[in-house]
Amino acid sequence: MRKQAAPPSAAGGPGSIDAGEAAGSPLQKVRGFLSRYPIVALTFLVLLATLVLLQLNLELQVRLLASAYAAIVVAVRAAGMVRSLRQGRWGIDLLALMAIASTVVVGEYLAALVVILMLTGGEALENFAQGRAARELRSLLDRAPRFAHREGTGAVLEDTPIGEVSPGDVLVVRPSELVPVDGELLSDSATLDESSLTGESLPVERTRGQTLLSGAVNGTAAIRMRASATAADSQYSRIIALVEEASNSRAPVVRLADRYAVPFTILALAMAGTAWFLSGEPLRFAQVLVVATPCPLLIAAPVAFLAGTSQAAHKGIIIKNTRTLEQLAKAQTAVFDKTGTLTSGRPVLDGIQVAPGYGENLGSRRILQLAASAEQYSSHVLAGSVIEAAKAAGLGLLTVQHATENATHGVEAVCDGQTVVVGKAGLVRSTATGFREAAVHSGQLAVHVAVDGQYAGALIMKDPLRGNAVDTLARLKILGVRNTMLLTGDAHATAAHIAEEAGIGHVQAECLPEDKVNTVAGILERPVLMVGDGVNDAPVLAAADVGIAMGAKGATAASESADVVVMLDDVSKVAQAVAIGKRTVAVALVSIRTGIGLSLVLMAIAMTGYIPAVAGALLQELVDLATILNGLRALHSGERKDKADRQPAVRRGPAGIS
Numbered sequence: 001m002r003k004q005a006a007p008p009s010a011a012g013g014p015g016s017i018d019a020g021e022a023a024g025s026p027l028q029k030v031r032g033f034l035s036r037y038p039i040v041a042l043t044f045l046v047l048l049a050t051l052v053l054l055q056l057n058l059e060l061q062v063r064l065l066a067s068a069y070a071a072i073v074v075a076v077r078a079a080g081m082v083r084s085l086r087q088g089r090w091g092i093d094l095l096a097l098m099a100i101a102s103t104v105v106v107g108e109y110l111a112a113l114v115v116i117l118m119l120t121g122g123e124a125l126e127n128f129a130q131g132r133a134a135r136e137l138r139s140l141l142d143r144a145p146r147f148a149h150r151e152g153t154g155a156v157l158e159d160t161p162i163g164e165v166s167p168g169d170v171l172v173v174r175p176s177e178l179v180p181v182d183g184e185l186l187s188d189s190a191t192l193d194e195s196s197l198t199g200e201s202l203p204v205e206r207t208r209g210q211t212l213l214s215g216a217v218n219g220t221a222a223i224r225m226r227a228s229a230t231a232a233d234s235q236y237s238r239i240i241a242l243v244e245e246a247s248n249s250r251a252p253v254v255r256l257a258d259r260y261a262v263p264f265t266i267l268a269l270a271m272a273g274t275a276w277f278l279s280g281e282p283l284r285f286a287q288v289l290v291v292a293t294p295c296p297l298l299i300a301a302p303v304a305f306l307a308g309t310s311q312a313a314h315k316g317i318i319i320k321n322t323r324t325l326e327q328l329a330k331a332q333t334a335v336f337d338k339t340g341t342l343t344s345g346r347p348v349l350d351g352i353q354v355a356p357g358y359g360e361n362l363g364s365r366r367i368l369q370l371a372a373s374a375e376q377y378s379s380h381v382l383a384g385s386v387i388e389a390a391k392a393a394g395l396g397l398l399t400v401q402h403a404t405e406n407a408t409h410g411v412e413a414v415c416d417g418q419t420v421v422v423g424k425a426g427l428v429r430s431t432a433t434g435f436r437e438a439a440v441h442s443g444q445l446a447v448h449v450a451v452d453g454q455y456a457g458a459l460i461m462k463d464p465l466r467g468n469a470v471d472t473l474a475r476l477k478i479l480g481v482r483n484t485m486l487l488t489g490d491a492h493a494t495a496a497h498i499a500e501e502a503g504i505g506h507v508q509a510e511c512l513p514e515d516k517v518n519t520v521a522g523i524l525e526r527p528v529l530m531v532g533d534g535v536n537d538a539p540v541l542a543a544a545d546v547g548i549a550m551g552a553k554g555a556t557a558a559s560e561s562a563d564v565v566v567m568l569d570d571v572s573k574v575a576q577a578v579a580i581g582k583r584t585v586a587v588a589l590v591s592i593r594t595g596i597g598l599s600l601v602l603m604a605i606a607m608t609g610y611i612p613a614v615a616g617a618l619l620q621e622l623v624d625l626a627t628i629l630n631g632l633r634a635l636h637s638g639e640r641k642d643k644a645d646r647q648p649a650v651r652r653g654p655a656g657i658s
Helices: 026-036 038-055 059-086 090-105 109-133 135-142 235-247 252-279 282-290 295-314 323-330 338-342 363-375 381-392 425-431 469-478 492-502 513-521 535-543 557-561 572-607 613-636 639-645
Strands: 147-151 157-161 170-173 183-185 189-193 204-207 223-227 317-319 333-336 348-354 400-406 410-415 418-423 444-451 454-462 483-487 506-508 528-532 546-550 564-566
Touching: 038 059, 038 109, 059 090, 059 109, 090 109, 090 252, 090 282, 109 282, 109 613, 252 282, 252 572, 282 572, 282 613, 295 317, 295 323, 295 572, 295 613, 317 323, 317 572, 323 546, 323 572, 333 338, 338 492, 348 363, 348 381, 363 381, 363 400, 363 410, 363 418, 363 444, 363 454, 381 454, 410 425, 418 425, 425 444, 469 483, 469 492, 469 572, 483 492, 483 513, 492 506, 513 535, 528 535, 528 572, 535 546, 564 572, 572 613
Parallel strands: 333 483, 333 528, 483 506, 528 546, 546 564
Antiparallel strands: 147 157, 147 170, 170 223, 183 223, 189 204, 317 564, 348 454, 400 410, 410 418, 418 444, 444 454
């Protein structure tokens, strides 16, 4: 048996905490601030020393101290300016360094220190804001399970690193612990919190044999489970991988903000030069540059986009890269797969057709009961749906004496002394008299049934449209996604029926994966969103401007190739993702333009000489703070609408049975 690791709080251990340095204590906070932002602290100390020396009438010493410190800062940041030049962000550091240098030259050394404090403090504020915005994303990483309780010989529990858990291992999950790996529930029942995986706030119930997803939080009772995957292949690890990819990207709108710096820098230098020329005072040049430092361009977009991706993750929508947010905001066309995307992907009973002469002797309930009993021994995808329909109707399954499956065609069984054949028309026709083709409409299919060599009737199955699909399409149109298309490999009649029911404008059916890719590539109204869930959707999801995978049921090639993964099996999240994208981009652009506008106003006033250099530096700090706070508004996008989205969709039950 493996030894358990010592708890982090053990004396002398890596997690031990000295007296007086308890978590959250003022001393710890001060040390943490100094270690994270040493330049801010040093600048503040130099500024404080300067003020003290001025009170002692040591002006020469003050000038030397402030000028020397400013020169060091300019030299150090010049290296950063070179890196910015290579990245196309030449305007940001250039203006800052020119503002510091010009204030020192004209003797406004206090203003130079305030500008340095503004720059370093602005970076600290940006870092804090980004940390606040990314909290939802980081929480996934922080909560990742490390150990699993594995049953060893004699049911003794071993604390095993989850990396060593293998499929087939029996694990115990204690109350309030995270499920370490994907697996099958061995206990009779379990109550789990899956909000970190799906965004669903209500606890979910699971029964014996059902799948448990890693990352879900167990309820108040310990449960047993059998691992079905390694930690690396489990749901939680896949989410973490998506989150890490999302947190390391940079959106086009951020590069657009960088490009704003070029004309802004030229305009600022022109205004500063004009003020110097008209007034004849070099001081005016410094006063204008102090309020022209374009920190809003550096701060606004990253804060807003991190807030947007955090908001989406909180709603169960993993956006892999921030570039996708801008594409979502500009989307013109939405293309949907049918099965499992617009429809539930699991057929349900839509009705029963009884053959003439069997209405009184057999009846629809008896046909369903016999068919479901025989289907117990079938591996066909429709077998489970037939059995579920019988159980929903309160029908018990009969004892089966013998069963034989004809692969892909149907099953023949002896149920309660009667010979029952269930399956496709060809199989039933060859074994029964009086066969008649069932009357089906678009979107329906028939499961034929024969009893004791005579045709008894047909079960009419249907893959229903999701309850909120129509509302989702309507909301997408409101959000500006005017063009919609259904792209599927199903027959045209079935696809046309679903498209008409959902309100989709264009249909292309009987498509192979390469046909889907070619169709999406030929769409003129772009950007194009493609929504799918199957492995066959992976190529078209990768080819679309934004691929959205309905990935709630686990990892597929679709979720790996998509730009957005919807963790909740809810198509309305597609519209919610578009809404978050629009809101985020709007907030980012408002922040950029507001910051530039405020800076231009301050520069115009500074040209007249009414804003001293020190006051101008302090005013620019307020502009930075306003920009950060505005960017954080993307954390709270569309709260009212999101509450409506969280309302449970109306589920369609099985058709009534006579």
